[in-house]
Structure formats: C-alpha cells, structure tokens
Amino acid sequence: MESSILHGVQGYMYPNEMELQWSILIVLYPFITGLVAGAFILASLERVFRVESVKPTYRLALLTALAFLLVAPLPLQLHLGHPERSLEMYLTPHTASAMAMFGFVYLWYLMAVLLLEIWLDYRREIVELARTTTGPLRYVYRLLTLGSNDVSEEALRVDERAGFVVTLIGIPSAFLLHGYVGFIFGSVKANPWWSTPLMPIVFLFSAIVSGIAAVMLLYMAISRLRGLAVDMRCVDTIARYLFYAFIIDFSLESLDLVHRVYEADESFRTLDFMVQTQLYLPHIVVQIVLGTLVPIALLALTQLVNLTERARRGIYATAGVLTLIGIFAMRWNVVIGGQLFSKSFLGYTTYKLEFATREGLLPAVILMILPFVILWALVRLLPPWPDEGKRAPAAG
C-alpha cells in the first residue's frame, strides 16, 4: 500500500497529505451551482432589464436552473463520510463556517427564489392544465396550483408584480449562491492556490459565463429537436452577453495570474512548477487556450464580421461547448490543483481518478446526466413555450 501511494509523489509531502481529500465530486459542485447561477442571471435579464430578444429562453433558463439546483447537493452528499449526519448543518450549524451557510443559501435560493418565480410565472398555465388534463397528471397539476385557482386579470397582474420582485431579490441571491461557493475556497488561508479575495468574484463571473453558454446550447439543441428554426435575434443577443461576460471573467482571472506572477510570494515557485507540469494540460491547454481564448476569439469574430446565420450558429455551438469545457476545467484546476502540492511547498502528489467507486468517474458522469433527465421531465410537465403549449410537451 505504501509504495502504491508513494507512486506519483514527488519531493516531500506531509504524511497526511498523500491522498487527496476532495475528489471529482467536489469539482462538480461549483460547476453545477455555477450553471444554476448563470442560467438564472440570464433569465433575469429578460425580466428585470427587459431584454425582449432573449425572451424565448426565459422559461427554459429557469427550468434549467431548477434542474441543476436539485442535483447540486448530491455530489456533496455522496462525498461525505457520514451523509446521514448532513442534516446537522441545518439543526446545529457552526456559524463561523463558510460551509455551514451552504444549506441556508441553498434553501433560500431554491424555495424563496427559484420555485417561487417559476410558480408565479406558470400559475396561469398550471390552473389551465389542472382543468384540461386527464389522467393522473391532473392531480399533479392540481397539487401544483397550491389551491390558488384565481386567474383573473387582477390576479395575474399581482403575479407579474410579485414575480418581478422575486427576480429583483433573485439576482443578488444568485450572486450570493455562487460567490459564496468561491468564498469556501477563497477563505482557506492555508492554501495559497485558493486563498484570494478574487476567488468569489472569479467564480461568479465564470458561473455567469457557463450558465449563459449552457442555456444557449440547450435552446439551440431543443429548437433543433422540435424541428423549429432558431430565433437568431435571441441567440445573437445571448452570444453577445456571453462575449461580454467572458471578457470580464478572463480579465479577472488574468488579474489573479498577473498578481501571482508579479508578487511571486513564498508559494509561487511551487505553484508555478505545478502549472508547468501536472496542470499544464488542464490549466494552460484546456482552460486558458481551448476553453477561454478560442471561444472569446470565435465570439469576437461574430461581433466584428458579418457572417451568415448558418456560420453564426456553428460558431455559437462550438464556442458554447468549448466554454463549458473550459469552465469545467477551471473548477477542476481550482479543486484538484489546490491539492496537488504540499502545504510544505516541498512536494507534489497526483490525483488518481477511479472509475466505479463512490467518488469515481462513473457517479460523476451519472450526476452530470441527471440534471438533463430532470430538465426533460420539467419541460414535459411545464412546457416553456407558452404559444405552443399543446405541441411542446410531445416534442420536449
């Protein structure tokens, strides 16, 4: 056992540091919550800032946020040594702990923001569906009305106003949800790879980038599946926002990088060596070049040159996929990269990704597929296309 653990260790690690504490599941956690926050912020663009052109994605973005939010705690739960004790975080939280607040931020966001906003937005249709649907689904819709069957104009106006207020509260909540995930890492002073006040804001902007890219891709894919033309005005606008958000995100990450290189504190040589060797592929190649510079260049191209719709769609799809890969790599490099070097700054270890174990690749893949299954069910239950309510469920 000793030799198998020592294999892949270079230099000196403290004895208790040989094994990594946080696995690929903890990589998924900021990736998934990032998609939630980003998708929600895209949805609120339409609602609060009245960007009419992104309207076709409004409901899809909300449902996407919900589907991913429902899955967000699962990787954490699976990772815990004692998942049966996780409720203690709610019952006896340690208020000094950034992690303890996760439960509360999560619940607030799920119950007070997302579910409420979706319900208010869909209420008219839910009431209608509760009347017209037959079979067991009818009872589901009846339950979803929560006993509120008033769809008079006055009631709908109240819904609209309330929904607006919820979105207003929702934007800072989405910022909180993901900014705080960054704080969990950024506040660990023992770890120089994590410890920076920029971490929450870098996490936030990368979240916005990933959420916008995900909704854009989903919208294009679903339109294709439904045999409908992609609303180009909509995706052009989304791609423009993706481009702007990406520029801010990249500037922040570059600032962090330049600061580290220029300051070159006691940890710099160790971290620099790690980036040049073990993290070269995931950090330099995948995250920075493929996942950031290439999509930014592609998106810039669509802003500068007049391209055909077909070419733009191809570029958006490519840029979107690369963006998601890049943001995933960023989460990987933060979580895994932060554990590859010794806190003695004298050595390195390697992460051995297992396959069919509790924290292996297989559960991670399943957890990444799960939100799409949930989204599929949500889209069937609550069709996001109000004008084609009858067609959509079958096609969704």
Add this chain to the structure above:
Amino acid sequence: MNSDRREFLERATHLLLLTGAAQLAFDAVVRGEPEAAPNYKTTDHWWAMAIDVDKCIGCGNCVRACKQENDVPREPFYFRTWVERYHVPDGDIEHPQVDSPNGGYDGFPEKYRPGDGAKSFFVPKLCNHCAHSPCVQVCPVGATFESPDGVVLVDKSYCLGCRYCVQACPYGCRFIDPRTSTVDKCSLCYHRITRGLTTACCETCPTEARVLGDLKDPKDPIHEFLRTHKVQVLKPQMATGSKAYYNGLDGSVR
C-alpha cells in the same frame, strides 16, 4: 426486594474494595465509557508543548507510542504525530531536503554523511493546538472545537466527514480515519492529561525533546523554557495562535 439487596451488596463490596477515584473508574469500566476525571477543572489549565529541535534524535518513539496509545491506523500516512528529517545545504534555506519515512515510525535509516556541506536535524510535528484554529473555524457543525483548557478536539460522533478542516489546517495535522470515515488528529492525549499524566509522545521521548506544559500553572517548567530560549512557532505568518513552541527552529522548516 431481591434486586435492592443485590444492589446493596454490590455497592458495599465496591466500597470495601475500591475507594474514591477508583470507584468512579470502575463505574466507567462497567458502562464501557472512558473514565471521567472528577478532580480536573478545564478552566485551570492552558496546555502547550515545548519542543527542542536540537534534542530530537529521530528515534521514532513518540510516533510509535502515539499510534499505540491512541489507536491510530498502523498503515502509513495516518499520523497524529510524525518526525521530519531536514537536510539543509549551506546558505540555501529555501531548498531543504526533507524526508519522513513512514512518519519516522521505524526511525531514520542513515542517509547523510557528516561533512557533506549541509546541516541535518529532526523536527517532531503534531497538532499545534492553535488558539485561533482555522480547522475549528471551518467545521460546518462544530464537531471540532477548542476546549477551555486549550486543546483542539474532535467529536467523532458528530463529524460529517466533509474534510474541510483537513484542507484548512496549514500544518497537515489532520486525516480521515478510514475505519470511521471521520476526521482524526492529535488530542494531546486528553484522556491522560486530564488525569495528571503527560502525553504518550512526551512520556516516551528519551531526550525530553518534547515536553507538555501548562501555561496556567505558574510552577510548570515550560515558563522557564519559554523565558530562557529563543522560541518560534511553525508558519507564524498564519497567525493561528499556535501553542507548539520550538526551540532551535531553523528558517528552512515549514
């Protein structure tokens, strides 16, 4: 009636055979729980450790004693305390060569020769029992805490096994016990020190390189040690309020 009589006989026998603290201990043994320390007041103590780098000979007694006393997993890479060997070339304290084969459990095989232009020394490591512990700060449920007498402890029946504290400790002093899936660390032999004994590592150290001290006890020799030596804590820039005081700590040690 019958059971009352049996109870009386049992109590009378105990009283005859055992007295005072021993009787309390017997009850604890019957209950299968650790013995309470009835005469120990947590507020009367503030524990620390004095470590003299020059006195450590790297024998590994402390590592072995700790594993045995505290039922630490025997396989490598689970340590409540361990010993590091530093080998520092002249004038290059930024690039020390460090090793700790099996945490020093089996001692250190000869590796460096005198006169090779470098200095060598051993550094015992353990939880620093920080007064402002980053590990305690991050625990989401308060399963790890600072006791009133200055010891960082873990309630294993409460620990979620989230490993945040392992990440937060700057000194690498925590690990997850694979048998319980909860965190484990040096408890400063709390079960011993609350009963007037010293820790297992200090007890077995042949050179008194590590000595337990009570900073609230004015007669404790640790006061003289701190007065008469130039001491340092590990990673002082972390500002954790570390209470493991090292004499003769080289600048290369981290």
